[in-house]
Amino acid sequence: MNSIHIKGRLTRDPETRHTDSGKSVTNFSVAVNRRFNRDKADFFNVTAWEKTGEFVEKYFRKGSEIIVEGEMQSREYTDRDGNKRIAWELITSNVEFCGSKSDSAENAGRSYQPATGPVPDINPSPGDFEEIPTDDDLPF
Template sequence: MASVNKVILIGHLGKDPEVRHLEGGNSVANFTMATNEYFKDKQGTRVERTEWHNISAWRGLAELAEKYLRKGQQVYVEGRIRTRQYQDKENQTRYITEIVADEISLLGQRPGAAPTTPATADASAVAEAPVTFRQEPELDQLPF
């Protein structure tokens, strides 16, 4: 049986994407995303736990992230987990686990959009439909 490596997250951006333009014309955007979990402890007190995720988006998805994503914005990210290693400045081997985004959808209100009032809420709901961006697979990534 084949294996599956799929992640789905809905959360808020911790910072604006940092975009690097690599040799060969490829771009990569890196940003953090927070997801929150709520539960009650043994004393019945409501506790919030925040998990931070490192997200990377490549090529056209990186350029769209640079253009549209901003700190604090709520987004949907679909992708896969990847762990890689690197050497730090002290030549120590370090590991980082990140989510490589295949799809990003903008949720909630657009940055810079006027706040909605009850009278305009129905009309703005249509205008505020999620905008989704997908990473198209490279030809050498296709399984056939």
């Protein structure tokens, strides 16, 4: 099974092009923080076709938080120097908003007055989890 779900932020504005047959294809990149080491991130090149890509182009910009669902695909190509290379990209079948309404409204060119107050941290750090019990800790 080849199913990928990522949550991260766009590292650049989406770019939409059209194939010779007229289909639209949108490319963008998403940075995903590592679960237990927030100082490091992994970067995913994402390709969205037609309606999904048009949606991304319209509502997302560099820095927007996004959830992407799809599958990883590799493709071979030859670079300018004649070397064979392999590129990996996430071909998305679905994207979702993730983040505040103000981010989405700003990216769509609309104004929005965000609510005031603290925002809870919903991303736990490794120290937030209880220690897993060993056999010595079990009462039976």
